[in-house]
Amino acid sequence: MVNVLTTALATSHIEFYSGWALLGILFLIGLAFGIGNVVLSHTLGPARKGLVKDSTYESGVDPLGSTRERFNVRFYLVAMIFLVFDVEVLFIIPWLYVFNNQRHPWVVLPLGALFASILIFTLILLVAYVYAWGKGVFQWD
C-alpha cells in the first residue's frame, strides 16, 4: 500500500513533497491508533465511576499534592519489566538492520549464527520475564 501511495504521489504534480508522504502516513496511523484506543476502551471497557477512576492517572498517583511522596514499589517493578522489552527492541532493531543487509561491514557472522544469536538473546530476556512472573510481579493485589 505504501508503495502504491508513494508511486501515486511521485507521478503527481506534488512530486516535490513525495518524500514526506511516509511521514504523513505515519502521522495518520498515530492519530488513528490514539483515537481508536480511546473509542474502543470507551465502548468495550467496563464502565466504572468513582473518585479515583475519575482522577487524572486513574489508579496511579495523586496528581495534586506533595511530590515528595513514596510510590508503591509495584510501579518500579512494572517499570523494570517494561525495561526488559525496551532493551529487547533496542537490540533487535539494529540486529534487523544488519540481518537484512548482508553486505554491511558489521556482518561478521553467517546468517544462521546471526539468527541463533538473537534467539539466545531473546531466550535470556524470556528467563527474566518468566522469573518476574514466578515472583508475582504481575499480580497487583
Next chain:
Amino acid sequence: MNIPLNHLCPEIIMIVAACIVALLGAAKSDSVRRSAQWISLISLILAFIAGWRIGTVDAGPAWPLASFCTYDTLLASGVGILLVLLSWDMPFALDPAKSDQTFRGEYFAMMLVSLAGVSMMAKVDNLIWLFIALELVSIPTYIMVATGRGNPAAQEAGIKYFFLGSLSAAIYLFGFSYLYGFCGSTDFSKIAGAFAGSSQVPYVAIIGLLMVIIGIAYKIAAVPLHYYAPDVYQGTATPVTAFLSFAPKAAGFIALILVFNLTGWKLSHGAARAVPDLLMVMAVLSMTIGNVLALLQRNIKRMLAYSSISHSGYMLVGLAVGPLLLSHSTTNGISAMLFYLGAYSIMTVGAFAVLVYLQGKLDAAEDLDDIAGIASEHPLAAACMAVCMLSLIGMPFTVGFLGKLFIVQAAFSSGHGVLAVIVMINAAIAAAYYLSIITSMYLRDPWTPFSVRRPGTIQFSAAIAAALVILLGLFPSVLMSMSQYSGSEVTKMVAMDHSHGAALIKTASTLSADKNVEMRLAVRAH
C-alpha cells in the same frame, strides 16, 4: 571478543547455570529452591574442568593471552567452588520460621553471574567489553550485599556499596573515554598500536590511565577509595564478605593488568612516570593505613577488611614495579602479583569460612570475644583459622610466605629497595593483629557459648582452603608456573614459544620441583 566461542565455554556454563538457578528461585517450594546450591556447585566444577581443558589445548598465536585467561578462569571457578561451599545455607534467615522466604535462588544466581564476569575479565579485547565485564562482576555484588542478611546494617552496607560503586564506575568509564580520545578506537589492538607509535605518551592518555587506576582502586579496595570496605565488610553477611574479598579484587587487578598491557609497559619515562608513581604511593598508603587501622579493631570482619586493603597494597607493589625487569621471570612483578592474588584468595576465603562455621550472636562469629577459646571445643576449625592467619602474616611453609617473597624479590631486583623494606615492615605490623586472633582462639577462656552452623560443606571448605594453603606453600610449582607464564605472557618479556606456550599447564603439573620450572623458563628466555 575475538576468541573462538569454545574458549568461552566456562563462562557460558556459569551463565546458563545462573539462569536456571534464578528460575528455580522463583519456585514456590523450598525443596526445589534448595537445589540451587547443588546446581551452582556442579556448574562451577564443570567450568573449572572446562577451563583446565582449554588451557591444555594449544591455541597457538591466535590467542596470545591463553595462559593468562586460563589462570583467571581457574581462579574464578576454583575459588568460586570454595565460596559456594561456605555459603551453603545462604541467605541466613534470622527468623528460622521464615526460612522458606529466603532469596536462595537469587543469591546463587548473582554469585554465578559475578564469577562469570571474573572469568571473562582476562578475555576481553575492547574497552567496552572491559567495562561490561567489570560491571558484570559488580552489579550482582550490590544485590548480594543487600539481600545477604535481613538487618539494617546490611541495607546500609548495600546502599553505601552501590552508590560508591556507581561513582567508581563513572570514574573509570570517564578514563576509558580519554583513552578513546587518545587513539579513536576502543579496540585493544588499536590502542596498543597508538601507544607503540607515540614516542612520548601524551597527556590525554596519562589522564585516562590515572582515572582508570583511581576508579578501579575502588574495586580492589585500595587507598584512597578504601573507605567503604570496613563498613560494607562488617555490615553484610559473612559469606558475602568472603565473596567481596575475592571477586571484585581479582577482577580489578586483572583489569589493571590489561590496561597497562595496552601501554606496552613503557611508562617509566617523561610525564608517563606519573602512572607507576601513583601506583607506588597507593601501594604504600594501602599497606600502611590498612595494617595500622586493623590493629585498632576488635571486630574480626572489620579487621579482615583492613587486612584486605593492606593486601591490595602488597599486590599493587607487584603491579607498580611490574615488568621493569627484563631478565628473569621469577622476579617479574606481574607474575608475583598474580601468584599473590591466588594465594590471598585462598587464605582469606579459608578465614571467612571458619567465621561462617562458628555461629555467633548475629549470624556468624564476628568479635574476638566470639572466638575466644574455641580451640578446646572445635580444634579443627581453630587449626584452619590459625593456618590461614599464619599464611596471611607470611610465615614460612605457607603460600602467603611465597607470595610475599616474590613481591619483595620483584621490588628489590627492580631497584625499589625502599618499597621492599616497607612491605616487610608492614608484614611485621600485620603479624600483631593476626596473632591476636590466634591467641584469642587458643589462650583465652570461652566467653560466650558456641554454636556451629549445620551444613558440613562450610567446615569442608575451610579444611580445603587450609590444606591448599599448606600444600601450595610446600609444593608451589603449579600455582607458580601458571602465574609466571601468565605474567610473562602479559608483559611479553619472555618470547613465548607458541607451539608449546598454551600447553603450559600440562607441563607445569607434571613438573615436580620449582627448580625445573625456573630452568625451563631461563632456557626459553634465551
